Amino acid sequence: MHHRLIAGLALSLAALPAIAQDKTLTVYAPDYFASEWGPGPAIKQAFEARCGCTLHYQTGDLLPRLLLEGERTEADVAIGFDSTEIKKARETGLFAPHGVDTAALTLPIDWDDEVFLPFDWSYLAFVYDNEALEDVPGSFAELVAAPDDLRIAIQDPRSSVSGLSLVLWAEEVFGDEAEAKWTELAPKITTVTPGWSEAYGLFTEGEVDMVLSYTTSPAYHAIAETDDTVSAAIFDEGHYMTIELAAQLKGTDDADLAQQFMDFVVSPDFQSLIPTSNWSYPAALPEAEWPEGFRELDMPEKAIWLPEDEADALRAPAIEAWRQGMSR
Amino acid sequence: MGAAPSAQWRGDNPTRWAGGLAAGLVLALTLGTLGAVAWRAGFALGLGPADLSAIWFTTWQAALSAALSVALAVPVARALARRRFPGRGALVTLLGAPFILPVIVAVIGLIGVFGRGGILNDALALVGLGPVSVYGWHGVVLAHVFFNLPLAVRLILQGWLSIPAERFRLAASLGAPVGRLLEWPMLRAVAPGAFAVIFLICLTSFAVALTLGGGPRATTVELAIYQAVRFEFDLGRAAVLAMVQFGLCAAAALMVRAAGAPDALGAGLDRVVERFEPGGRRRDAMVVALAALFLMAPLAMIVARGAPGLLDLPAGLWGAALRSIAVALGATALTLVMALALALRGGALARLAMLLPLAASSLVMGTGLFVLLYPVVAPRDAALVVTGLVNATMALPFAARVLVPALAQAEAAYGRLATSLGLVGWARLRWLILPRLRRPLGFAAGLTAALSMGDLGVIALFAGDGEATLPLLMVRLMSAYRMEQAAGVALVLLALSLALFWIFDRGGRVDAAS
């Protein structure tokens, strides 16, 4: 009697993980995305409600981890690639086409990539306190020419995506003069931080007047803190775009579920969660449906965007121009 | 005749075996992980101009930081050595705080004091002086002096206390100059070693340089490794840079040996040197006060900045705190066992194992562990264990330096007695060594636990289901714009680190019969 009971118990225990495995989607995501202050938890809840499965995040550096794991990775979907990373990500050959109709996208540029699917985006911008800073530069050139007592914090292009996008932006705006412009800008750059959050912390502490961030940053302060004193300086030359992307793995053990998630990414349910949790523009939601506070944001006239091959070719010279120019 | 008991009679084969195992583990975790990364990537030989300038900056900032730490420590140690005042013991303990302060937390305090809106510039503005900037190479050096001045003071204070009181009395009775006769030779013996140890520490520190460095000129080798691993995914370059770092540290380690480094990082500096020399009281008071101000003001700023955030701590805080404490305790246990095993074993292999982690990059260690473990274990399952393992290894050099001299002392005093009674192996450990080493073990445990609490470690590669440790929670809050809450968490992290240190250090002292 006892034996049969125990055997039965053991059998059902053995069966449990197998059932759960069938219905589990493993999503690799950056730490900020999956944390309780990011969009992750709400997205998990919304997706689980429609798929009847379990969505399971694994957080950390996306690309280094996928590169190390290779084809044996447990990931079904990876979300949170930066647009500057996708060339390297594509070269791994780990990803399958996203299979989503990109006509639904509302980006300011055309997007026809078949593998990497945008889920949100923003413009790089210098953010400032509109009650403290008086002469706000109206262009990148004006920023460079601003008096030397202006204090700016930026991010290192060798360790952060926003820093890298910045040097590409400068390269696009100034071309061959970029290095000289960095030399001119150098006295105003108080410090260069490894990542975005350290620099932004210096800004909120009042250590710097301007910080390299995004045009969507003021929305956080306006909505979450009802503080309207933070603005983004809009430059005439246009603003470099940052796009965040998702992709599904070729080696997924449940292609249907992964595809279901990719479809979910561009759905209004997902997209409407993005602005007030990831503090960026949704990639597939008309502006009219953006939450209050986002529609009112200052928008650049012109988007600057480099296709991945061009950006990749420019990466090393742009960083070197920055390093040389800043070291002078 | 002080002939040493012949090692063969100590009969400690089990401890030799344990020491060999510990040394093997350390070698695997330092050189082995580097080998794994290199094997995975293939060596990409050749360093660019950016790398060369990073190597150059790393070397000279470390030299300058170490020189300044030691130079400033001399008057502080001298004043502490010869003055007795209320609260001296507490001050000596508190002065040690920056050394165990999580870097991510310390930067908040340093900017609070030396930043543009910091109290230093406020004070300067009051007397009509222009603002000074903390950002740049001098910011890096300032931070390194902040972290390592306490260590330098400890090492040099030990030197002072090692001069027997009778010599001061003799010098005084002869009217001989104490400075030239006693203090200068002691400093000549102790200072180069202190310099070398701090130089080594500054060679591999990078998180500080990141925010206070001011720009690409202040790039260190460790930062370059960080960039290669996490951003450029260029493991070959990371491996080469890690080799360079080992090379730099090997050179520094040879320097340490040549200088005859004090291998001590001792506990219990309560004694006051008796001196028969009048005067200097006011100067000593001033020196101690200035040092205390320099080291304590940033701590006060962390409290000030963090206090508002305490009202609004995130829900996950206590879970993260428990996880951090669990990792710290695990790392502490492992470090103590390894340090003790290495100290008992002695010899060249053990000395190498005690030194190597100083030169290792935790990122390379983490990546190498990933490469080695991935075929066997799911990374998310190994996250906390790997973090503990890496933290334990990184703290090993400090713990070992606490235990080695204490062990030598215990053996010198009671080794023959133990041997004559036949105390070998575990019996010797139980009846002689562990009880005699209680205080240094407590001190080493506190040091390790506190160092481990603040480490972000290898979490970026191994993090699992979003189970955060405290430093990771801080990073998450910061990347979600919640700077005030992050400062609150920083304060909790500071308090817990200091509390862990205090509890362990205290535990070693309570009821420890001399």
Next chain:
Amino acid sequence: MLRLEGLEIRQGDFELRADWALPDGAVCAVMGPSGGGKSTLLAVIAGFLAPTSGRVSWNGHDLTALPPARRPISILFQDNNLFPHLTVERNLALGLDPRGRLDAGSRQRIAEVLDRVGLAGMGARKPAALSGGQQSRAALARALLMDRALVLLDEPFAALGPGLRMEMLDLAREVLSGEGRTLLMVSHAPEDAARIASHIILVHDGVAAAPEAAGPLLADPPQALRSYLGR
């Protein structure tokens, strides 16, 4: 019988030779100028120091390769004869069993020897709670408990005052010698030797001379001893 055969110890400039036997039951004082090698001689006999050549034997068994604890020897050092972190009882228990086991039988035996050295009821104290004389008694008690045939005293009472030192020497002879035990003690004071020693070994000029009967030797000291004694 303790026998040193062609024993030679060399350490740098230092050199010491010995080649003799000591009769069982002797109470033998080792005398000679400081730095002459008295303590070194005891360290070699006890096994803390390997001789350069020659051998140490006991009743014909070669001890030279044995660790200290496996020789039929107990030794009292100049200082640190008790572990300060352990109680007197525990200190003594380690003399019975290095694993430190304490059962009813060993407790009983420890109580008995403590009683014999005048420390009845003090087993629970730590050494710091004892006077210098009491600490010496506790160390003697352990030697008694270990019950080894040869007891080496490397000036364990040197730090005590003259009166107390005499008392301890008397106690040592009283409780330790007898039952065939041999005592070998380093001594600086001729009065100590005169008081309790049956034999004297003179360590001088790189040689530990063969033991000689104490009475005649002290009555008519040879040149070397005379100059050491200052007569």
